[in-house]
Amino acid sequence: MAVLIYTENFNGKFKKATYELVSYGTETANKLGSEAIAVTIGNVDESTLKELGNYGAKKVFVVKNGELKDFSAQAYTAVIEQVASNNNADVIVFGNNPSGRAVAPRLTVKMNAGLAAGAVDVPSSTSPFKVKKRAYSGKAFADVIINSDVKVLTLSQNSYKIVETGGDIEIEDFTAEIPEGAYAVKLVEVVKSKGKLSVTDADILISAGRGLKGPENWGMIEEMAEILGAGTSCSRPVTDLDWRPHDEHVGQTGKVVAPNLYIAIGISGAIQHLAGVNSSKVMVCINTDADAPFFESADYGIVGDAFEVVPKLNEAFKKFIAES
């Protein structure tokens, strides 16, 4: 028996979320008394692969079939199923990211398994197999029991700690069979988001809302992001008004984020917005309205005009960074 971790690489590199996932898979394997193994698709150099061992994976299968260069949910599902079956994996874990959301459900059906999507912790019991997950868009959590022999999990981003265990990892090439028709949907092109930090990757997010009155006032928000090495995001009305690009919208119908620090400026905190951000570790709210609902969820608050507070805060952050 084994816990198989799908360690997605991005042009041969792993992300922090990958190491979170390996730590999670390793701790789950410890609880089950089994071993954590990993699979990655594409070319990754040896020193990068060895990093996975540092977080507890004992073995990694590298699938290099050339036709897998482009993502296809059908093809990737087939490949991961082959690695899982060959190694008697009974738990398979994915990140709750675009590829995980596309592949995990297919794999669940293919392996006659059950799926807990958006897990926030390792299983609280292994028999029955019970795991806590996000529900109601972050407004609640639920304990789910998976009754099938094979269990598939996706891990909510930023919800598990990275644990360095040290340790060696065995690297093995795996040649997979790609089923016919797995690339029936033709890839025309890949469009990368512009050079900036994506909202789901950023450790710190500076987020602004309609309180900023217009797109021309975002300079001070971008300045704060630059000082702190943060990403920028916004509330829904801001993207609806086309003040900011749609990929910056965080909230229930935008991107769900969980950064270490979320600074909300001129965002009142409607329940739909909070649902997408309330897994952040620390939240700061800056708003002119002392009754803004965001203050009920925030850890720190300033009641004040963003146009006065933000420039002062930027100076204070700059001074802090210069002195530390």
Added chain:
Amino acid sequence: MKALVCIGHVPDTTSKIRFTDNDTKFDNTDIQYIIGPYEELALTRLLDIKDSGTDVHITAVNVGPVETEATLRKALAMGADEAVRVNAEPADAVFVAKQIAEVFKNGEYDVIVTGKESIDYNGSQVEGMIAEFIGLPSVSGASLFEIDGDKVKMEQEIEGGKQVLNATFPFVVSAGKGFALEPRIPNMRGIMMARRKKLDVVEPVEQNNMTEVVKHYLPEAKPQCKMVDPENVEELVRLLHEEAKII
């Protein structure tokens, strides 16, 4: 094109979430049910395509008890041509996907459109599961859906960007943000017409539940927000550094 669009029956996004029966069940008291926001976008896009002159027949489908018919009627009022309700408690995502796969097999559909995720259990599960049950390609979280002859151009979210795709029928796609711009609101004529549209009720096929939800929790209450004087923003920097240890 014949489209099967999955309609989720979910609590209104502004609902206060509470549980009952020792936290095992969702508390329905005073809850308004709506079409899931992503399914609303899915249906809206199909209606937009139909309005632009393409021949589109839309069947709305839901797996649920009789109470969910009001939500299906709303889909009909928005403009769907007919509806199917699979008469069963939606036990888990695998169960629901199996039922929808069965409806697909019993009709002659070209495409199944779902929402990117349900806003109750946030599964993002059903689209991929249906596709695997039938053996079709799947596209997740699409932000574009354009028909050009027998080809459909779509955009699918991937980490750090998107893929532009070309597909031919049949396939399964889940609608994400951008699939349609503003959800369509039913007008009075639509509401009147919806009453006369066909709503079939079919019995479920057998499928074991793989998962069960046994308990719910509300997030822990946050300690009270610490207020900082706007004239002394250095204090916020100090708190973030020394107390929260976040910068």
